[in-house]
Amino acid sequence: MRLKVLGAYGASDAEHNLTGYLLDDWLAVDAGTLTSKLSFSQQGRIQAVFITHPHADHIRDLPHLIHNRFSQSAGPLTVFATKDVMEILSRDVFNGTIWPDFSEIISPLSGKPGVQYRALTPGKRIVFNEVGLTAVAVDHAIPAAGVILEMNGQAIVFPGDTGPTQEIWKRTNKTQNVVAIVTEASFPNDQQALADETAHLSPQTFGDELKKITVDAPVYASHRKIPYERDIESQIRNLRDRRARVLLEKNYTL
Numbered sequence: 001m002r003l004k005v006l007g008a009y010g011a012s013d014a015e016h017n018l019t020g021y022l023l024d025d026w027l028a029v030d031a032g033t034l035t036s037k038l039s040f041s042q043q044g045r046i047q048a049v050f051i052t053h054p055h056a057d058h059i060r061d062l063p064h065l066i067h068n069r070f071s072q073s074a075g076p077l078t079v080f081a082t083k084d085v086m087e088i089l090s091r092d093v094f095n096g097t098i099w100p101d102f103s104e105i106i107s108p109l110s111g112k113p114g115v116q117y118r119a120l121t122p123g124k125r126i127v128f129n130e131v132g133l134t135a136v137a138v139d140h141a142i143p144a145a146g147v148i149l150e151m152n153g154q155a156i157v158f159p160g161d162t163g164p165t166q167e168i169w170k171r172t173n174k175t176q177n178v179v180a181i182v183t184e185a186s187f188p189n190d191q192q193a194l195a196d197e198t199a200h201l202s203p204q205t206f207g208d209e210l211k212k213i214t215v216d217a218p219v220y221a222s223h224r225k226i227p228y229e230r231d232i233e234s235q236i237r238n239l240r241d242r243r244a245r246v247l248l249e250k251n252y253t254l
């Protein structure tokens, strides 16, 4: 599979982008960066996006992706999230005040709504366009779930923002042919207290999480905070685990 990393940081400036991943050009995970880095026609090819949690750095481009879809003939974008995440998005974002609810408005171009919401039950695998999706709850400051995606005989795991967690690793260890895991390391080791308080990982706790993972696949640290990116990178390297890498904003073939 092809993984296009549109944003690999937990903050943004002119050279660093918020979390956003695109698989095989049609399936996105998180929407911090999608519209801001994709052409209008590339956006039209996205069929679905999985949202891990409603923090602003993971949904920034979602209202605009939906709005652009409304102005295209491609038909509805499918937004996947767990039920509790979806309820927050509906109540606090797509509520007719911050942004319209485009699931209720028919596009003149497609004759259909711009978006359809699909709430997932954590732990329950569904199939969409021949891709297996399993949302798995993780441990973050607000309701949050990662996702295990199985496509074309390969699997990739995105826990999203999380502190130390268990269930998604148990599931990952039972999944066939995992080719990559994209987790996080937000703060450097000397800010471990802040990482713990905000339910994020540092390279040190990233290293502890690695020990829970038995699959032999690269484990990427995403969501670095900008001022500490070099520190985090060297601390990840110092873990001396050949699976441990930092995630870069580039295209990966897995």
Ligand SMILES: [Zn+2]
Binding pocket: 010, 019, 055, 057, 058, 161, 223
């Ligand atoms: Zn985040």
Ligand SMILES: [Zn+2]
Binding pocket: 053, 055, 140, 161
């Ligand atoms: Zn978050």
